[in-house]
Amino acid sequence: MSGVRPFVRADIPPVADLHRRVFSSRSPARREARDAHEAYFSELYFGNAWCAEASPSLVWEDGRGAVAGFLGVTTRAMSLGGQALRAAVTSQFMVDAEARRRAPLAAVELVKALLAGPQDLTLADEATEPARRLWEGLGGATALLLSLQWARVLRPARFAVSRLAARNRLGRLARGAAPLCRPADGLAARMPSSPFALTATSLRAEDLDAATLRDCIAEAAADTALRPEYDERSLKWLLEVLAGKRGCGGFHRTGLRDDAGRLVGWYLAHLAPGGTGEVLQVGARGGALAPVLDHLFARAWQLGVDVLYGRVEPARLRQLSERGCVFHHRGHWMLVHSGVPGVLEAIHRGDAFLTRLEGEWCLRFQGEHS
Template sequence: MRAGLQMARGLEPRVGQGTTSPTEAARATIRAFTEHDVPAAAALFARVYPEHGWTSQAACESYFREMLFDNPWRDLQLPSWVAEEDGNITGVQAVMPRPMRFRGRPVRVAVSTQFMVDPDKRHSLTALQLAKACLSGPQDLTLADGANDRSRRMWIGIGGTAPLLYSLHWTRPLRPARYVLSLLEGRSAFPPALTLAARPLAALADAGAARLRPNRFYREESELAEDALDPPTMLAHFPDVLDGNALQPVYDARSLAWLLEQTARKTRHGRLRARAVRDGGRRLIGWYLYYVQKGGVSEVVQIAARDGSFDRVLRRLLADAWRHGAAAVRGRLDPRYVQELSDRHCWFRWGHSWTLVHSRHADIMAAIHQGDAFLSRLEGEWWLRFLGG
């Protein structure tokens, strides 16, 4: 719900625009999203998110088709939904099916993304109708991982939950002065000329900080080695690195290759880098995927490790990002590794977006709330490019 259940733009009232009474919402017809609805959905996207405009309407339509109708997990029993009034599409609830496994048994997951309502219908019940249609499907779990607080309140109101553990993010500054400078630049706190002039001073400060014991990223374990990570390697070792998680993603060669290709195309965060970490005997102990962002914050997509090896993989990630010029590294919290992240001087905070879940199965919900699920940024909607590549 970076787009999924993103109601901030589509549902907040605006002065001077028309409204729709709740009684009028009863006329909205909720039905399955078909490929014929793509042009109308793309046009609605442009109205709801004008600041995230695509290069063309055709490009936006093409991405809708690719994600909703050509993804490798398409399941006709888990469709996306539209709200229609008087022949016009006034709302969209996009759904991407994902297969997972819970304690050995297969489960179907519906990932919510692109939850949009026409601005003129923000006071109607259209959003509620769409959300209920989504939750009424045969899936075992519904998941969204980019919702705002307004969305969270509605989600909880219809029986869902917002597990805090999977809504927290960790950040590890690598170049503290440059990191602070990047935050100021992002918020336009100072004139560009001033922040540009401050960069040499920040570099000097960070050179001194790199000599402190916690920041000696250039000193690595000599017995560890790295090489490029590819889908076949990940598939072969998923059983090793996911062992112990009650809820696990399920991939095959086609779906994993497609997902990683799509993730690499999300260049707004930088260049995707994927590395396998091996011990002295060439045994794979884990891997990391992150976007290289020189001088900025490098976003971590996934860290996976064998039991007892997370800290070693994390240290390799931090060292690699430091070598590539990142000011800081940020990722979603994996609740199992709070201690290891804390030991490496990472700090935790809520990142202004919520992970939302809903299931009729109490054991699945309990496992998620206990932190017993492997839910990286590849398993939800974070990697999608609807709101910018």
């Protein structure tokens, strides 16, 4: 009989194979690829710092007992006004195409089982439009503002050419324009009146350790009603996972000090030369975000990044806009569900500290792109 049950270690090979079929290729995987997939599911769902038996990941079995659906769950400690909460963060929601045809309610059953769990808050921050409709149909909500992202174009010419090159009919035009990109982008970055101009900063960079980052997050989130509660062990594990990702650029966990040696801000980002930069978190002490953004943008430029993306934080809309950022919906939705009074209200009014560090992006399989 088909149905949903908890994900156990013995399910790792079939779930890894399901992931490869759904997101990668239907052709047989080489041994190295199979090993990488299986190691990912083992480490993320059984070796992570937030393993919780009460909120397991879920699989859907078809009538023959074969695993044909999966919904990953990792838990996070959070708090609302001092009240301890347990959040469940979803990842890798997938159902085999044949299973969807034979059992169209498989995805519904997985989400219903998830939302019936004991967690206080459920988050899905990289949901597709079909997943959004399903979620809302089962009583969940969409956090519209947190579904927006900011973008800061650093190399406008090369960024435009890369967009043209992605269109088959315009590929020749893009190749012809490519030699002009470097001088055009250099001029755009240097001209004071340019919307792409970079601002120099005297801040000094250093690598952040887990303990310092924990303290920074705690201080930055202190004035928000809903916030994450990290410990050094969990942050260290998460930073190691991020540093080990391949295919999305080098991972930068950067603390910034002023001329007096005081730590004034930080950022966490994957920066890919010749491509995109994904900003997971950016913070500042005392509200001085502008120089932190300036340092991030200049560093990304030096490394050859074309464009940076990050999640919109309502309290920072003005500061981001003043630094040349634009806001758009990138195709993913932030979905939320909670029965605890005050949780959803805090999220919808922008009184929650929810960055990409608290979401699914960190949990992606290496090589998965935005």
